[in-house]
Structure formats: structure tokens, C-alpha cells
Amino acid sequence: MPFTTRRMLSALLLPAGLIAGLVVAPGAANAAGVSATVQVAATLKVRNAPSQSAKIVGSVRKNQKVTISCVITGQRVAGTVRTTTAWDRIGTDRYISHAYVKSSGKIPRCAGKPAATKPAVKYVVGTVKSASGAVTLRAAASAKAATAGKLASGAKVDLVCSVTGDMVKGTVRSTAQWDRTRSGGYVPNAYIYSGKLPACPAPVKPAPAPAVKLTPEQFIKAAAPGAQAGWREYGVPASVTLAQAILESGWGRSDLSATSNNYFGIKCQDGKYGKLANGCRTVRTQECTKAGKCFETSAAFRTYASQAHSFRDHGSFLKVNSRYDGAFAYTKDANKFIMKVWKAGYATDPNYYTKVTGLMAKYDLYQYDTWK
Known part of the structure; x- marks a missing residue:
């Protein structure tokens, strides 16, 4: 049930001649750096040294723009763009593999020695x-x-x-x-x-990717087509979908929406995430009882490849769950629809209905209910 209070060979050194097309002569990077775009399916880990065994110090996401100060050689990586031993420095002790990067120009080679890597992992x-x-x-x-x-x-x-x-x-x-x-x-x-293997250590939670800060008008304009497609496919009023996405994702700025493309807080059920999501992620969240008492807890939420997948799954989630059947008698009456959904237990926030309809009225989201 949605919550309502929001918040991945040894290292080989490349001879200088092999990366001549990638780098310019050694030296300090120019102040501006080289603009580049990350080409990865979801997120790419940022490490403190040019090796996949180095400490994770953050992450960057698909199509994120980064500024590369210089490039060094490290562990060979086969990525979505190329197979290479080049690693890009995007900050102090912050490196990403060039195997996943498309750059706008030649990248200077880093001067001095790269940060020391961790000892080889036993296997x-x-x-x-x-x-x-x-x-x-x-x-x-x-x-x-x-x-x-x-x-x-x-x-x-x-x-x-x-x-x-x-x-x-x-x-x-x-x-x-x-x-x-x-x-x-x-x-x-x-x-x-094989012989006996030790259990893998718990994964390190990557630093949240910076959310793209859109104005309310920009967010609504970007989300409206998906919301209207949701009505045509599943019968959920577009105004309802938009208002819920705004409320539950904080205009797309919540950690869950920014890192998992989950705009509605839809949870996994016993590890299952349906056909439109691509996995589960456990996070700390806040739940509230019907009496209004709220508490901290952990829950597994669905992750998506895109915002569009999240919007489609929102409609599918409501449509396939029989508890919300009553709402679909009001597919052309947005307020009654969300009232039925809320009453059926969609959210634990006692003020959820008021918040959703308030957003619908304030931003005139009803204009997107074209019923087409």
C-alpha cells in the first residue's frame, strides 16, 4: 500500500597510444572541464578510485549530465558505450567508468598518481x-x-x-x-x-541522484500526457493521477521518485512487483494509523525504468485490486473516484482526500480530464 508522507578481469593499464583519441597531453584539467552524458540503464556507481572494487561514494543516473575534469586508466569495464580501461574523474576522489559515458570533446589526462585501490578481493x-x-x-x-x-x-x-x-x-x-x-x-x-562462499556484505546505499527541480507548471506539463494515457488504458481520471503524483512525490523531488521513478509510493508485495516495475527497493518511510498516529518503519517499494512506467502501473494497480472496484463507477467524476479510492484504504493519511482534491482545484487539474 502506498505511503503518503514522502522523503554495477583484472585492472589493465592502457598504453598512452591506445587512448590518444580520447585524451590530450597530460596536464591539469582546464577549469571548465568536459561536459558528458551518462549512458546507463538506470544508475552508475561513483567510486573513490578507478576500480569496480573501490568504495562507492555516490551514483549518477541515466542521461545525467556530468563535468569530467580528467581521465586516468584503471580496471577494464565493458559498458553500454564501449569497453575500456579509462575512468573519468568527476570530482575529488570521485570516478566513473568511461565505458558508460559520451563526452562532448577530448578529455585531458589526469596528472599525478590515481587514488590507491583496495587490495584484490579474494575469490x-x-x-x-x-x-x-x-x-x-x-x-x-x-x-x-x-x-x-x-x-x-x-x-x-x-x-x-x-x-x-x-x-x-x-x-x-x-x-x-x-x-x-x-x-x-x-x-x-x-x-x-565450488567451495563454500561467504555471504555478500549488505549493499551500500548510493547517494540519491539529484532530483530535477521543475516548477509546478513544468511538472504538470510533463506528466499530463502520461496521466491522460492512464485514463484511456485503465479509467483513472487524469486529474487524480496528477494530484496523487504531485502529493506523493513532492513534485518529483522525493528520493523514491528521483532514484526509483516511483511517483506513487506503490509497494512490492512479498517480493513481487508486477509486469511494469523492474524491481524492489527497501527504504525507511512513515506510516499513519486511521487514528492519525504516525510512525517510522521500513518497506519495499517498486522501482521503474521511467516515469511513464510508474504512471501506467498506478492505473494498473488500482484497476486490478478489487478493493478499488467501487471507484471505477466514477471514472468521469474525479472527486468521487478519489474519495472511493481513499475510503478503500489506499492511504493511511486521514487528510489524504482533502490534500488530493485541494491540489486538483488549486492547479485546475480537472482541465486534463478530457474523457477521450
């Missing part, structure tokens, strides 16, 4: 055993996660640690254990012979 050599072809390496411990490579039966793979993920029935065993490889991908242990 266990495993052997892939599959009677049904190559085993898919995933970006996370789930059969639904993005493909990160393929491992042929009999292949040797360096394993670092294990996590619990989707249950898999494989050639070796049936288990929910997934093994993280040295390259950062995950392989189901159901297809692996």
Missing part, C-alpha cells in the same frame, strides 16, 4: 555445470534481471560471495543461492560446483 573458483546450454549471468540475483553475459558448461568462473535470490532448479541442485562473480554479475548456484 573461489567455481565450475559451471549445465545440461541445457549456457548459463545466463545476471546483473542481480533474479532470473528477471538484465543479462550480464553467458557462461558455457565447464567454464571456470571466479566467485566472490553469495546472496539469496530467485529459486532456481538447475543441473547441480535446486537453490535460491546466487553467486556474485569477480566481474560483478550473478550466476545461480544451481549450476555451480
Whole structure:
């Protein structure tokens, strides 16, 4: 149920000649730096040294603009743009792999020595055993996660640690254990012979990506088409969708909307996130009882590839949950629709209905209820 009070080979050094097309002569970066755009599916980790084993000190998101001061060589990375050992410095002790970056010009080489990297991670050599072809390496411990490579039966793979993920029935065993490889991908242990692996440490929460600050008018203009498409597909009044998105995401500035594209606080249910979301994320949040008493708790919320996916899932969420059936008798009466949704238990805030309808009136969101 939505809440209503808001808030991922060894390191090889490139000979200077191989990156001549990428960098200019060594020296201090010019003050302005080089403008670049991050090309990644969701977010890219920022590290304190040019290595995927270095400490995570933040993250940047898809299409985010960054300023690169200089480039150095580090661990080889195969990314969405290229495979390279080049790493871009975007701040003091802050590096991202150039494998995920498109830059607007030549980048100067960093002067001096790069920050020291952590000692090599210990690993266990495993052997892939599959009677049904190559085993898919995933970006996370789930059969639904993005493909990160393929491992042929009999292949040797360096394993670092294990996590619990989707249950898999494989050639070796049936288990929910997934093994993280040295390259950062995950392989189901159901297809692996290896020694005992330690549990992976809890993931470090990345620093929230900076939210794009839109004016109310800009936010509404950007969100209206998705809200109207939601009415055509599911029957949820566009004014309701817009007002809920404004209230629950703080005009798109909340951590959940900025980092997970979740504009409505829709939660995962027992680890399930439906067809339109792409995962779950556990965060601290605030819940309120019907009596108005609020308290801090933790909950798993859905994550999305885009704002459009979040808006579609909002309509789908209301449509497929029978508790909200009564609201769909008023698909052309926005106030009655949201009243029924609220009464059915959508939100725990006792003032939720008043807040939503207040936004609808203040910003004349009813004008987007075209009923077409």
C-alpha cells in the first residue's frame, strides 16, 4: 500500500597510444572541464578510485549530465558505450567508468598518481555445470534481471560471495543461492560446483541522484500526457493521477521518485512487483494509523525504468485490486473516484482526500480530464 508522507578481469593499464583519441597531453584539467552524458540503464556507481572494487561514494543516473575534469586508466569495464580501461574523474576522489559515458570533446589526462585501490578481493573458483546450454549471468540475483553475459558448461568462473535470490532448479541442485562473480554479475548456484562462499556484505546505499527541480507548471506539463494515457488504458481520471503524483512525490523531488521513478509510493508485495516495475527497493518511510498516529518503519517499494512506467502501473494497480472496484463507477467524476479510492484504504493519511482534491482545484487539474 502506498505511503503518503514522502522523503554495477583484472585492472589493465592502457598504453598512452591506445587512448590518444580520447585524451590530450597530460596536464591539469582546464577549469571548465568536459561536459558528458551518462549512458546507463538506470544508475552508475561513483567510486573513490578507478576500480569496480573501490568504495562507492555516490551514483549518477541515466542521461545525467556530468563535468569530467580528467581521465586516468584503471580496471577494464565493458559498458553500454564501449569497453575500456579509462575512468573519468568527476570530482575529488570521485570516478566513473568511461565505458558508460559520451563526452562532448577530448578529455585531458589526469596528472599525478590515481587514488590507491583496495587490495584484490579474494575469490573461489567455481565450475559451471549445465545440461541445457549456457548459463545466463545476471546483473542481480533474479532470473528477471538484465543479462550480464553467458557462461558455457565447464567454464571456470571466479566467485566472490553469495546472496539469496530467485529459486532456481538447475543441473547441480535446486537453490535460491546466487553467486556474485569477480566481474560483478550473478550466476545461480544451481549450476555451480565450488567451495563454500561467504555471504555478500549488505549493499551500500548510493547517494540519491539529484532530483530535477521543475516548477509546478513544468511538472504538470510533463506528466499530463502520461496521466491522460492512464485514463484511456485503465479509467483513472487524469486529474487524480496528477494530484496523487504531485502529493506523493513532492513534485518529483522525493528520493523514491528521483532514484526509483516511483511517483506513487506503490509497494512490492512479498517480493513481487508486477509486469511494469523492474524491481524492489527497501527504504525507511512513515506510516499513519486511521487514528492519525504516525510512525517510522521500513518497506519495499517498486522501482521503474521511467516515469511513464510508474504512471501506467498506478492505473494498473488500482484497476486490478478489487478493493478499488467501487471507484471505477466514477471514472468521469474525479472527486468521487478519489474519495472511493481513499475510503478503500489506499492511504493511511486521514487528510489524504482533502490534500488530493485541494491540489486538483488549486492547479485546475480537472482541465486534463478530457474523457477521450
